[in-house]
Amino acid sequence: xxxxLIRDARPDDEADLQHLTWLLWDHHHSQKPGRFRPADEIxxxxxxxxxxxxxxxxxxxxxxxxxxxxxxxxxxxxxxQSLAYQPQRIVIILxxxxxxxxxxxxxxRALVAEAQNWARESAADAIEVPAFGFNxxxxxxxxxxxxxxxxxxxxHEINQ
Numbered sequence: 001x002x003x004x005l006i007r008d009a010r011p012d013d014e015a016d017l018q019h020l021t022w023l024l025w026d027h028h029h030s031q032k033p034g035r036f037r038p039a040d041e042i043x044x045x046x047x048x049x050x051x052x053x054x055x056x057x058x059x060x061x062x063x064x065x066x067x068x069x070x071x072x073x074x075x076x077x078x079x080x081q082s083l084a085y086q087p088q089r090i091v092i093i094l095x096x097x098x099x100x101x102x103x104x105x106x107x108x109r110a111l112v113a114e115a116q117n118w119a120r121e122s123a124a125d126a127i128e129v130p131a132f133g134f135n136x137x138x139x140x141x142x143x144x145x146x147x148x149x150x151x152x153x154x155x156h157e158i159n160q
Contacts, residue, residue: 006110009059009071016068017059018043024097031134034157053078055089056122060114062098062107070098072111076122091119093129096138108141116145 009017025039050057055076062070073095081087093115098107112129119127129147131138 005063006060006114007063009061009068013061013068013071017061017071020068020071020097020099021095023099024095028132031132050075053080058115058118060111062102062111064102064107069102070096070107070111072096072115074115074118074127076118076124088125089123091115091122091124091127093127096129103137108138109145112141112145 022039022043025036025042028036029038055078057073057075059071059073061068072093074091074093076089076091079085079088079090093112096108096111098111116127127147128150129138129142131142133139
């Protein structure tokens with residue numbers, strides 16, 4: 001395994017994390033250009049404020065040879081009770097990206113494990129991760145780590 005360390009992201013990681021984020025965005029755009037915007041358009045957009053039910057946000061970095069080779073961003077949220085749902089505290093994995101040369105070597109698994117630890121430490125009831133159907137590698141990783149289908153959202157393209 002090339003990855004030697006999982007740590008909290010630092011301000012000096014910004015350029016490396018931006019590069020990884022662009023790779024993630026470009027991957028989604030290349031798979032579904034009719035749905036996902038190109039990375040340069042996303043980067044130019046203003047980030048919305050965090051919702052009031054979001055308690056915390058964390059970003060971890062997978063580091064090898066002194067440089068970031070992957071990252072995971074997650075949030076801790078209190079999901080309020082609604083007509084159908086009981087209230088729950090949930091960690092949601094928002095983004096995971098690993099440089100191609102470091103994929104399938106344990107970086108993603110170690111990052112997800114760190115988010116799972118945070119969920120336990122935060123007294124979360126669950127940890128969730130959205131994954132697009134075309135991202136078979138991610139779905140395989142999450143399944144091997146104990147994630148199970150929770151919600152399925154189907155899509156039918158009308159003008160394709």
